[in-house]
Amino acid sequence: xxxxxxDGPTPxxxxxxxALLEKYNAKASFFCTGENAKRFPDIIENIKTGGHTVGNxxxxxxxxxxxxxxxxxxxxxxxxPVSDSQYFRPPYGKILPCHYKLLKRKYKIVFxxxxxxxxxxxxxxxxIDKIILKYVRNGSVIVFHDTLKASPRMLSALENxxxxxxxxxxxxxxL
Numbered sequence: 001x002x003x004x005x006x007d008g009p010t011p012x013x014x015x016x017x018x019a020l021l022e023k024y025n026a027k028a029s030f031f032c033t034g035e036n037a038k039r040f041p042d043i044i045e046n047i048k049t050g051g052h053t054v055g056n057x058x059x060x061x062x063x064x065x066x067x068x069x070x071x072x073x074x075x076x077x078x079x080x081p082v083s084d085s086q087y088f089r090p091p092y093g094k095i096l097p098c099h100y101k102l103l104k105r106k107y108k109i110v111f112x113x114x115x116x117x118x119x120x121x122x123x124x125x126x127x128i129d130k131i132i133l134k135y136v137r138n139g140s141v142i143v144f145h146d147t148l149k150a151s152p153r154m155l156s157a158l159e160n161x162x163x164x165x166x167x168x169x170x171x172x173x174x175l
Contacts, residue, residue, distance in 0.1 A: 008146035026172030034080025055087030
């Protein structure tokens with residue numbers, strides 16, 4: 001299965017994620033905003049050094065339906081430490097067909113089949129664990145968020161996921 005992390009890197013949080021991945025001998029993919037990657041280049045380097053993939057998640061994580069297609073597209077292509085990545089995940093999973101066509105020339109566009117909703121302060125770790133257990137299957141692409149907002153739920157849910165599926169013999173791979 002494929003663990004992915006959106007919206008980072010975030011000091012302390014991303015480093016805790018990297019430590020958990022190392023503990024379980026797991027690899028993952030980090031879809032970072034250009035803004036955060038620019039602010040925290042050492043964390044980007046730690047991600048790469050750990051054998052994980054870094055992908056583009058736009059520069060400033062704009063919502064296409066609020067800012068419009070031209071502004072959004074410019075933000076996605078804005079030069080940053082992640083803009084030349086091989087992979088792209090659209091913020092909020094939203095993309096217009098015309099942008100998809102253009103961006104697939106430059107990137108492998110990555111969506112997911114399991115969204116943990118770890119960013120939702122209304123969910124408990126137990127509820128996130130239930131989402132993961134209900135929807136994950138062999139080959140799943142799971143989305144977590146390495147942000148301050150998600151971290152109170154994400155870190156525990158991530159460790160529970162790693163522990164449970166590792167015991168079943170699953171491998172956690174990077175894209």
